[in-house]
Amino acid sequence: MTVDNRPQTCSVGSNTCAAGYWCHFGANQDTTVCCPGRVQGQAICQQHLAIGSGNAALPRWYYDAASMRCEEMTCKEFIYNGRKGNQNNFLTLEDCERSCDVYVNVCPEGSPLIDQATNRPVPCTFGSDSCGEGYWCHLGLVPDEYQCCPGEPTVPGACQGLPEEPGELGAPAPPATRYYYDQEEMTCKEFIYNGRKGNQNNFLTLEDCERTCDVFVNPCNQPIPLPPTMCSAAGPSTCGPSSYCHIGATPETTNCKKNVCTKNNLEGDPCSLPLSRGNGNAFLDRWYYNQQSASCQPFTYAGLQGNQNNFLTREACEERCGPNPCFEGRPFLGVDGRPQTCSVSASLNTCPANYWCHIGADMSTTVCCPGGSFHRNLKFYSNDCLLELQHPLIFVTY
Template sequence: MLAAVDDPCTAPPRNPGVGEYHATRWAFDGSSRKCVPFEYRGMKGNSNNFLTRENCEKRCPVFQNPCKIGEPHIVNNQYLQCSPQQVCPGGHYCHIGSEANYCCKALGGDPCGQPLDRGVGGSQLSRWYWNQQSQCCLPFSYCGQKGTQNNFLTKQDCDRTCYELDNPCALGDPQMAQNNRPLQCSTSSNTCGSQFWCHFGANQDTTVCCPGRVESPQICQQPMVAGSGGASLPRWYYNASTMQCVQFNYQGRMGNQNNFLSQQACEQTCPVYVNVCPTGSPLLDTSTNKPVPCTFGSNSCGGDHWCHLGLVPDEYQCCPGSPANPGACQGLPSADGVLGAPAPPTSRWYYDQTDMQCKQFTYNGRRGNQNNFLTQEDCAATCDVFTNPCNQPIPLPATMCSGTGASDTCGANMWCHIGATQDSTVCCPSEGDPCMLPLARGTGNQFMDRFYYNQQTGTCQQFTYSGLHGNQNNFLSQQACEEQCGPNPCFEGRPFVGADGRTQTCSASANFNTCPLNHWCHIGSDLSTTVCCPGASTNVCNLPMSTGEGNANLDRFYYDQQSKTCRPFVYNGLKGNQNNFISLRACQLSCQPLDNPCIGQPATTAAGQVLFCSITNKDSCPVNFWCHIGDTPETTVCCPGATNPCSVPLAPGTGNSGLARYYYNPDDRQCLPFQYNGKRGNQNNFENQAECERTCPGNLQ
């Protein structure tokens, strides 16, 4: 019989009892906190006696091994506990669990190189591990058991164990960021403090803010330092003796600020003497050993040098060569030069000897030739050029024209500029309607009597033309001016002028618009005032009635919005608007809403106008349409659904017209009278009995 004990787990383990019985049982060993087997004899044992290991482990507080490999280190038959401050024996480390800490066998190798292992168990412990890829400590949740050594209580512990400062600075430690890492920088983002400068290493880790910053003048006085390390980085340093930026190989660490990523960066920081001449060296000032500055046209370079015009004042240098004009104007093409100046390429002028013209080109800034001028005026003053009398550039050679002023000798979009000489009487680009252009007296030293059209007074007036750079509002005589710029019938602006320079006339047809986009056809008293006016309205029927100006008495019609009808009025001939029609029908077609008499939509023109017909011209309707004869011209239109009129039934229609008509009755085979209401009938509808019998003769008795 087993002795009664309150807690079997605290009873002495391995009590065999007495008897002849031999059975394997399990007991809880409190010293090792394990369930161990023993042989039980059947009687006189105690309560620390379990049939199976599982029963034992369920009942008693069995030790949970937290170690990844093996069991914790044992001393005096006890698992060795530890703390973060207590060192475990060799080959072991202190595993910090949720309740207890034990010395576990080390996995070997660098703990920081071990992978993240969240372990097993039911705990959620905040820990940190070293991430090899990002080279930083990151947080994770540890389950409490079976983890690796890459497991730290705090980020500081992780950083202290795993992070290695890679210091490329020569004068101390780099500036540290908030994450206790070196503060990184770049060419586009200089985040360094006032006492630090951006060291550009072989990689991002060594591109950091280093101490010992100096300003630009001192940077340029620092010696070249190749540094240390295994890198070979192409860099530039400023040589204070030669005043040049020179390339060198930087080893990646321990350099100084006289270390630039590019020649341009070096030259932007330190003063450099640059030779911009295409051949030879510039004239030097012996007192400063710097190039002598010069200005164009001042003979500041002496007799054997010419002034190179750079993109910045420092590159206006005296280059070897004759300064005489032929050197700039004869035999030298444009020279784009080479890049490198501290300014973007710019437009310059050169002399084209073939065309005898000054032309533009883009100069890169250095090593160009003498055929290089800041302005067209400088080029023209130096070289023998053809003077363009036009107000705009023209293709060369220029097209000569006659002195009669006839524009058609020049072609489309051109006009004949009549100057003081044959050389200045050439075809110039048109600038639009001559009568709309302002007075342009031009330039030059001529005194030529001409006429121009004054828009404000509406008259042609005399002026004195200087001979060059005028515009097309320039006539040899008052008669020529008045022929071109007669009375303006348009309410707004001037009539449209065609490519031939003449005012374009138009057609009064309602079916199509002969004027260009945004213009409308003004129908005047004669052809000269029937022109295309600007400012076409999208809804002419909404415009008010306008009698206009002038002394004509033209019978016209306009659409009255209030009465919704077309009404007559007398038009004075000029300055009216689009609500102006030459006939009642034209007004009705454009403005009055259609009183549709058809079953379906009537036929229309390509311009969208309804096709009307008449009793005398029924055959004018297109295919599949027939002429519906209503009680008014507005309801006499081409309706859809043409068929045999003798085969359709009687259709009195709708409306209240009460028209006497005839229809063919197929039952009686007779043409009989009926009253047509005026709308929505069919083709079995005749004006008289004779027409009915003529149309359906084969069906009559």
């Protein structure tokens, strides 16, 4: 009260009320007066909605504290009757939001982690540990909706079979492209996220998804069923009769999941397949069978999506792609890279020094084999048997 025993008036722009009083904004100057029982700070926002009494119909805003237990903490509009209200009574939405901590709860379950200093959700970013134990970072469409939600962290939660979840609309931004991990197919896929709720299986980029979850890169040149069947060079028989073991790299330089069983019934004879260096970043020493030279030759394999004409050693290649007609060593290779054929002649050795002419079933196996001088020990083959003659062969003429 003033000195003349009249109510102390006040104004919107400044608080001219004495300590313990607050400025009540009425319908006119007569009801815009200082009222007792002032509260301060966030205590104002915790006051209940009071529509008051009287005949006025004033559009006002109040902070809905009850919404903390629901989906969002927000300011709402109401009609004020002009008298007997409380301080949770704002002329504009902006006034309400400046005075009270307004935020949207975007979490699918529970409430976001709150910063006690600001009474607002703790902001977070993907890949950081800003949320701490028991929370995961919800990646909203706007910065204010990057919130720490209760639940298992994104790693490993996102990679353990959570479904694609488009979430709910309501964010102040259009839906956006995101990526989720498909556990059944062991790959990352694109989807459209609406902005709120959702779950941990939600990545901003394909790269984030692939770095976080165990993405399977098919090393084969054909689709294979998932999950892949593991195998190794030591035990390729685990693949069964209709598959073969693709060896991606050595154990020291590759993930064992690169060694998987792959269908081979569409490729045919490995020895008739062309050279395939494959794809990838590996540099693996391998051998393949060259049909033109009828020999196994080395090549560098890139690690992925080659074919069956791919052997760890020359011996493995030779064992698979035809017998070696020589008793010891390998046939002499001519300038064209092919085994050098020779003439069936008892008087002329057409092979180079320290090689002799193996007489096979046809020209492809009639080749120069290592084994010393023709004049030292003559060697002849009869089927699979080797006969060595330690004495000179005598030719008799009639």
